[in-house]
Amino acid sequence: MIKPGIPKGTRDFGPVVVRKRNYIFQTIRNTFEVFGFQPLETPAMENLSTLTGKYGEEGDKLIFRILDNGEIFDRAMQAKDNRELTSLISEKALRYDLTIPFARYVVMSQHELALPFKRYQMQPVWRGDRPAKGRYREFYQCDADVVGSNSLLNEVELLLIYDTVFTKLGMQGYELRINNRKILAALSELVGKPELLTDITISIDKLDKIGIEGVQKELQTRGLTADDIIIIENFLNIKGDNQSVLAQLRELFATSATGQKGIEELDFVLHSGYTTYNTTPILDLTLARGLNYYTGLIVEVKAPATVQMGSIGGGGRYDDLTGLFGLSGISGVGISFGVDRIYDVLEELKLFPETAQQSTRVLFLNLGETSARASFNYLMQLRKKGIAAELFHENAKMDKQMKYADKRSIPFVVILGESELQENMVSVKDLSSGKQEKMSAAELLEFGF
Numbered sequence: 001m002i003k004p005g006i007p008k009g010t011r012d013f014g015p016v017v018v019r020k021r022n023y024i025f026q027t028i029r030n031t032f033e034v035f036g037f038q039p040l041e042t043p044a045m046e047n048l049s050t051l052t053g054k055y056g057e058e059g060d061k062l063i064f065r066i067l068d069n070g071e072i073f074d075r076a077m078q079a080k081d082n083r084e085l086t087s088l089i090s091e092k093a094l095r096y097d098l099t100i101p102f103a104r105y106v107v108m109s110q111h112e113l114a115l116p117f118k119r120y121q122m123q124p125v126w127r128g129d130r131p132a133k134g135r136y137r138e139f140y141q142c143d144a145d146v147v148g149s150n151s152l153l154n155e156v157e158l159l160l161i162y163d164t165v166f167t168k169l170g171m172q173g174y175e176l177r178i179n180n181r182k183i184l185a186a187l188s189e190l191v192g193k194p195e196l197l198t199d200i201t202i203s204i205d206k207l208d209k210i211g212i213e214g215v216q217k218e219l220q221t222r223g224l225t226a227d228d229i230i231i232i233e234n235f236l237n238i239k240g241d242n243q244s245v246l247a248q249l250r251e252l253f254a255t256s257a258t259g260q261k262g263i264e265e266l267d268f269v270l271h272s273g274y275t276t277y278n279t280t281p282i283l284d285l286t287l288a289r290g291l292n293y294y295t296g297l298i299v300e301v302k303a304p305a306t307v308q309m310g311s312i313g314g315g316g317r318y319d320d321l322t323g324l325f326g327l328s329g330i331s332g333v334g335i336s337f338g339v340d341r342i343y344d345v346l347e348e349l350k351l352f353p354e355t356a357q358q359s360t361r362v363l364f365l366n367l368g369e370t371s372a373r374a375s376f377n378y379l380m381q382l383r384k385k386g387i388a389a390e391l392f393h394e395n396a397k398m399d400k401q402m403k404y405a406d407k408r409s410i411p412f413v414v415i416l417g418e419s420e421l422q423e424n425m426v427s428v429k430d431l432s433s434g435k436q437e438k439m440s441a442a443e444l445l446e447f448g449f
Helices: 015-034 056-060 072-076 082-089 099-108 153-168 181-190 194-204 207-221 226-236 242-252 257-271 321-325 339-348 369-384 398-407 418-423 441-446
Strands: 045-047 092-094 117-126 138-147 175-180 297-302 311-317 332-338 362-364 389-391 412-415 426-430 436-439
Touching (some): 015 117, 015 138, 045 099, 056 194, 099 332, 153 175, 175 257, 194 226, 207 226, 332 339, 369 441
Parallel strands (some): 362 412
Antiparallel strands (some): 138 332, 311 332, 426 436
16 A cells, blocks of 8 residues: 655645635735736746756756656666766756746747736746755745836836735735845956856855855855955945945945946835835845846845744846847846745734635535525525535534534534424524524525625
């Protein structure tokens, strides 16, 4: 006999969890829609060549490759090394995120799209990460992206989407942290090693995990000198409110056109005058996000400090992304929600409303065929009014049916016994208060379930 199980880093979701997740999905989806974004879906698998080389060295290691069907073993025997082995037996992979597939879609559909194209996408992605709290190998992302526009208003609107969603979810104390890739590029120029931009950002991105000493050691292994590391450390030590940090950056990068451009973009996003954020974004120079394709704004959402959780969202500007697939000159910017982590945060903080956990509102007791037929008529009328209702599946003892209602957290039961049938009435019992009252069919249909 095979013992049932599921792969590490994956989960089953029961009805209660699915309803809560759907509450999150619907909140995000509704916000995307009112901001004018259009839905898109792409395949679960992509060509391996589409994905590799787009997420940096660390990201490439986490891509789930799919073995090709057919003569796998014959082809494997022909391989000279591991790299050739991979190419011979795997040409496809599960998508790592939704951004690269979106860029691929834009390139393939460029002649049909009206630019700027604003899309949202809500689908699962897969990463061969080490499973831990808030870290799964299969998880959902909810992305919103705009391509075909250089306007910084897009950045403002995407930050407002974060602001709107987390406000609706009641998540007080979350942090919306931002930086700009141009600032990091200017830093690499300042140390005289612009070719090491990626190495520097990957190291800085690990600051909260390995600390400043760990970052120093990693920078040394990546070819930075002691003097270079001092410059980088001084940069990371810039502190203060947003205005103060911007002022210090203007002084540090006074002669850097790249740095001044990044400062200008951050200043617009923070102080454009178009809007006021419910939660003001925080300028965080330690924010690097070690993905190769970001070129402007980078953003990360942190859970409230009372919850031990990492990032629950992130994104940025990626002007050159479609150029990876041969279509240059298409600017893009996007954000992503980490739904699985958001769920864990809402659960820990007890922020799910009761309405997100409710299913059936009314259970009609089955008291015999005559009662069941009459109940079914009322049942369908309530369903037409959008009220979730069901009839117990068999004529069982009253105690069994009431226990079913209690286990399902159904708040009301309707009883059509002999007296109710004779009087053309129904009895409604509120299981939370124990109160029971008789009413007519018309009153039943208007009852506040």
